[in-house]
Amino acid sequence: xxxxxxxDFRRGDHVRALMNRLEKSAAALExxxxxxxxCGTHTMAISRHGIRQALxxxxxxxxxxxxxxxxxxxxxxxxxxxxALLPGVIATTFGDMLRVPGTRMGxxxxxxxxxxxxxxxxxxxxxxxxxxNPESKIIFFGIGFETTAPTIAAAIAEAxxxxxxxxxxxxxxKTVPRALTALCSTPELAVxxxxxxxxxxxxxxxxxxxxxxxxxGLPCVIAGFEPADIxxxxxxxxxxxxxxxxxxxxxxxxxxxxxxxxxxxxLLHQVFSPCxxxxxxxxxIPGSGLAIRDEFAAHDAARHFQVDAGYSHEPRGCxxxxxxxxxxxxxxxxxxxxxxxxxxxxxxxxxxxxxxxAAYYLYxxxxxx
Amino acid sequence: xxxxxxxxxxxxxxxxxxxxxxxxxxxxxxxxxxxxGLGDYVLMHAGFAISLVDEDxxxxxxxxxxxxxxxxxxxxxxxxxxxxxLSPGGxxxxxLSPAE
Ligand code: SF4
Numbered sequence: 223x224x225x226x227x228x229x230d231f232r233r234g235d236h237v238r239a240l241m242n243r244l245e246k247s248a249a250a251l252e253x254x255x256x257x258x259x260x261c262g263t264h265t266m267a268i269s270r271h272g273i274r275q276a277l278x279x280x281x282x283x284x285x286x287x288x289x290x291x292x293x294x295x296x297x298x299x300x301x302x303x304x305x306a307l308l309p310g311v312i313a314t315t316f317g318d319m320l321r322v323p324g325t326r327m328g329x330x331x332x333x334x335x336x337x338x339x340x341x342x343x344x345x346x347x348x349x350x351x352x353x354x355n356p357e358s359k360i361i362f363f364g365i366g367f368e369t370t371a372p373t374i375a376a377a378i379a380e381a382x383x384x385x386x387x388x389x390x391x392x393x394x395x396k397t398v399p400r401a402l403t404a405l406c407s408t409p410e411l412a413v414x415x416x417x418x419x420x421x422x423x424x425x426x427x428x429x430x431x432x433x434x435x436x437x438x439g440l441p442c443v444i445a446g447f448e449p450a451d452i453x454x455x456x457x458x459x460x461x462x463x464x465x466x467x468x469x470x471x472x473x474x475x476x477x478x479x480x481x482x483x484x485x486x487x488x489l490l491h492q493v494f495s496p497c498x499x500x501x502x503x504x505x506x507i508p509g510s511g512l513a514i515r516d517e518f519a520a521h522d523a524a525r526h527f528q529v530d531a532g533y534s535h536e537p538r539g540c541x542x543x544x545x546x547x548x549x550x551x552x553x554x555x556x557x558x559x560x561x562x563x564x565x566x567x568x569x570x571x572x573x574x575x576x577x578x579x580a581a582y583y584l585y586x587x588x589x590x591x
Numbered sequence: 592x593x594x595x596x597x598x599x600x601x602x603x604x605x606x607x608x609x610x611x612x613x614x615x616x617x618x619x620x621x622x623x624x625x626x627x628g629l630g631d632y633v634l635m636h637a638g639f640a641i642s643l644v645d646e647d648x649x650x651x652x653x654x655x656x657x658x659x660x661x662x663x664x665x666x667x668x669x670x671x672x673x674x675x676x677l678s679p680g681g682x683x684x685x686x687l688s689p690a691e
C-alpha cells in the first residue's frame with residue numbers, strides 16, 4: 223500500500239462534496255451549534271485548511287484545551303526551569319517548550335544563564351544522553367496527553383530495568399477525558415458536541431469518552447486529521463444532534479482500534495498513577511494528572527530535586543487561560559498580533575505549533591484583526 | 592504535539608525498527624506496538640509506533656467519499672455504522688457511516 227491514499231483525504235472533489243453535505247446537515251438543525259475541537263493538531267489543521275471560515279453560518283468550531291505545551295501550568299514550567307539551572311543537570315524537552323515564557327524566564331533564557339537545555343525529538347534521545355553522560359543527571363520534562371505519556375513510561379521502564387539512574391522525569395502529563403468532563407461542568411462554555419482527538423484515542427480507545435456521553439449527553443466523534451476526516455466528523459456530529467442522540471462514534475477508523483492500544487495503556491498504568499493536576503486555564507482538575515509510581519521513584523525528578531520556584535503567575539494581559547477553555551478567541555486578546563506574535567510570544571498559545579493563537583495568527587489573521 | 596505520521600516499517604529487530612517516512616528512514620521503537628511487523632504501516636509519535644494504519648478501513652472511508660462526490664450516494668436511510676458496537680445504529684450518522 224503506498225501512502226498516496228492519504229491524498230484522497232485532501233482531494234478537492236471529496237472535500238467539496240463533504241462540505242455540501244455538511245451544509246445540508248447543518249441547515250437541517252435550524253439552530254446555532256457550537257462544536258469544540260479538543261485537539262491542538264485539529265486546531266492547526268482546521269486553521270490551515272480554512273475550514274473554520276468555510277463552515278455553514280450556524281456551525282461554530284471552538285478551539286479547546288488540546289495543546290499540551292499550552293495547558294502546562296506556569297508552576298510546572300517554573301519548577302522545570304529551576305531544575306535546569308542546577309549544576310550537573312542536562313534538561314531535555316520537546317522543542318516547543320523552549321520558547322514558552324515562564325513567570326520569571328523561559329528555558330531559552332535559562333540557557334543564556336548557563337543552563338544546559340537540550341531539545342529532543344523522543345525520550346529515546348534523552349535515554350541516549352543519559353548513557354553518554356553518566357556524570358550528569360538528565361531531566362526530561364514530561365508533558366503531553368495519553369498519546370505521549372506511554373512513550374515517557376516506556377523510557378522510565380527502560381531506565382529502571384537497565385539501571386540508568388541518571389535519567390529522571392518531571393511528570394506534568396495530563397489526561398484528556400477528565401478535562402472534557404471538567405469543561406462540561408463549565409456552564410458558560412455551552413458546547414453542543416466534541417470533535418475528539420484521533421491520536422489520544424488511538425491509545426485510550428473510544429470508550430474513554432463514555433462518561434461525556436452518559437453524564438452530559440454530548441455527542442463525541444473521534445476524528446482523523448485530514449480535511450475530509452474533519453468534515454465527515456462534523457457531518458456525523460450534526461447527524462447525532464439532528465436526532466437528539468449522543469454517542470461515541472469513530473470516524474478515524476484507519477488509525478483507532480475499538481479497544482485503543484492496550485499495550486501502551488498497560489505500560490502507562492504500570493509507571494504512572496492518577497493524581498490531581500493543575501492546567502493553565504482550567505485550574506486543578508482532580509485525577510487528571512499522572513504521577514510516577516513509588517516503584518520508579520528513583521526516576522522521579524520531583525522527588526529527587528526539591529526546588530522552590532516561588533510564586534507563579536500568568537503573563538500580564540495574556541488570555542491563554544480563557545482561550546484554552548473556549549471562552550475567548552485570540553482576536554479578543556489586546557496583545558494578539560501586536561505585542562504578541564510567533565517571533566515575540568507573550569503566552570504559550572502563540573509559541574506552540576499547536577497553539578490556538580499561533581494557528582489563528584498564521585492562517586486566520588484576516589478574520590480576527 | 593499529538594501529531595502522528597504514517598510510516599512504513601522497513602526493518603525490525605526485537606523492539607527496534609527502522610521506518611520510512613517520505614523517503615527518509617528513522618529509528619523507531621515498537622515497544623508500544625508489539626504486533627507490528629515488517630512492511631506494516633504504523634502511526635509514529637515521538638519516536639514510537641503507536642498504532643497500525645488499517646488499509647482496509649482507509650479504503651472504505653475513501654470509497655464513501657467517492658460515492659458522495661460522484662453523486663451515487665443516497666445516504667438517507669439507516670445504515671450500519673461499522674463501529675463494533677460503539678454506535679448502535681445508523682441514525683446518528685446522517686447516513687454517512689465510515690463502513691457499510
Ligand atoms: S495572543 Fe499572546 S498574549 Fe494574547 S492570549 Fe494569545 S498567547 Fe496570550
